[in-house]
Amino acid sequence: EPEVTQTPSHQVTQMGQEVILRCVPISNHLYFYWYRQILGQKVEFLVSFYNNEISEKSEIFDDQFSVERPDGSNFTLKIRSTKLEDSAMYFCASSDWRGAAQTQYFGPGTRLLVL
Amino acid sequence: SQQGEEDPQALSIQEGENATMNCSYKTSINNLQWYRQNSGRGLVHLILIRSNEREKHSGRLRVTLDTSKKSSSLLITASRAADTASYFCATRSLSGGYNKLIFGAGTRLAVHP
Known part of the structure; x- marks a missing residue:
């Protein structure tokens, strides 16, 4: 069964550094999403x-964040200058041509730790 | 206001028993989805119920939706130890932010052998 994949599974970075989280959505999907889950909190x-x-985009998605679909398969989330509070699990999701009215399929997540 | 609030926050049962989790929400919705998350892992989609549906089944799962009460329930029958996980409801609003899912805080289910 097709699935969303994410890399890396874990990322440790220093505060102020840039990180890029990568996702490969399900191949025929057209809608893509990023969510995050701070430890012990809601998605x-x-x-x-x-x-x-x-x-x-949500209020969380400020100027430090950007997304890109650089080619036909990848979908990336960039955090330009990481803060301690960016530490969280980041999930990519995708849905098909019917958009958010249908199921959003989630990847396994990237656990980001900012030191 | 919080959308997609589940109760109970935690549920502990024995294998073979049924587990019922509830979710309440505040705005009008297009659909409601239930997801499972094993500790520290990704979100696995379980079932989607649309606003014009009242009940849906999938294997050992039964979901109900009451739009007049803005609530949903997830029933897992004949639970197994492998069902131990956190369960989240997520709603897709009809207005304002129709692209996003709004998640509740989840119910932590522990099924003991």
Whole structure:
């Protein structure tokens, strides 16, 4: 069964460094999402992406964050200058042409630790 | 206000028993989805129920939706130790932010052999 994959599974970085989290959505999906989950807290929406542009973003998704679909398969989340509070599990998700009205399939996550 | 609040926060049962988890939400929704998360792992989609549906089954899972009460329940029948995980409901709103899922805080289920 097709699945969303994410790399790396774990990332440790120093405060102020840039990190890029990578995702390969399910191949025929057109809608892509990033969510995060701070340890012990709810899963929070960050951003949705469709047709090569951001369709919606949350208050968390400030100027330090950006997303890109550099080619036909990858979907990346960049944090330009990481803060301690960016430490969290980051999940990528995708859904098919019917968009968010349908199931969002999540990847296994990247655990980011900012020191 | 919080969308997608589950109760109980934690549930501990014996193998073979049924587990019922509830979710309440505040805004009008297009659909409601249930996900499972094993400790420190990814989110696994379990079932989606649309706003015009009242009940849905998938294997040992039964989901109900009451839009008048803005609530949903997830029933796992004949539970197994492997069902031990956190369970989250997530809603897709009808208005404002229709792309995103809003997750609840989850119910931690422990099934003891």
